[in-house]
Amino acid sequence: MKGVVFNVVEDVVEETLPGNSWDDAVEAAGVRGAYTSLGSYPDADLVGIVGALSDSTGLPTDDVLRHAGRHGFAHLAGRHPELLEGISDLSSLLAQLDDVIHPEVLKLYPDAQTPRFRVERREDGTLVLTYESERGLCALAEGLVAGAADHFGVDARIEQPRCAHRGDDVCQIEVRTP
Secondary structure, eight states: BBHHHHHHHHHHHHHHHOOHHHHHHHHHHHHOOOOOOHHHOOOEEEEEEEEHHHHHHHHHHHHHHHHHHHHHHHHHHHHOOGGGTTTTTTHHHHHIIIIIIIHHEEESSSTTOOOEEEEETTTSSEEEEEEEEETTTTTHHHHHHHHHHHTTOOOOEEEEEOGGGTTTTSHHHHHHOO
C-alpha cells in the first residue's frame, strides 16, 4: 500500500483523536511507523494500526476506516488538487474514478494498486459503486465517498447494502443525493 494512504490516516488521527493516538497505535501494532508518501508498505501495517485504533477508541474497525476516509478526503484533495481539476460535483467525481482519477493516481504513484469501481446510475438517481479490491477496504472507500460529498457540499445518504465482509458476493456503496 502506498505511503500516502498511511500519511492521510496519520493526519486524520492526529487531527481528530486525542494525544499520541497515532504513535500509540503504531506501537501497539508493532510496525515501523515511518511512512513516506512515495514508499510502498505491507497492507498488514495499516490493518494493524487500524486494529489498534479500534481497540483504543472502542469503535469497530470499519467505523475507524470510514472516519479515516471521510476526514482523509480533504487531506488527499489538499495534497493533490490536480486530481480534482475540472470536476465540479460529486456525481462527476464518482463516475470518473476508474477512467480519470485512478489513471492520474498511477501517474503520481506508478506502482500503486488502486481499487476498481463499476458505477451505475439507477432511474431514481442513486449512484451504485461496486468496489473491487484484494485489500477489502470498502469501509475506507465508503468514508472517502462521504468525504467527497462533504467537499462538494452535498448532503448525501451513503450506505453499503452489500459487503463481502458480510458474506455478499461484492461490496456495493449506494449514494443518494437530494
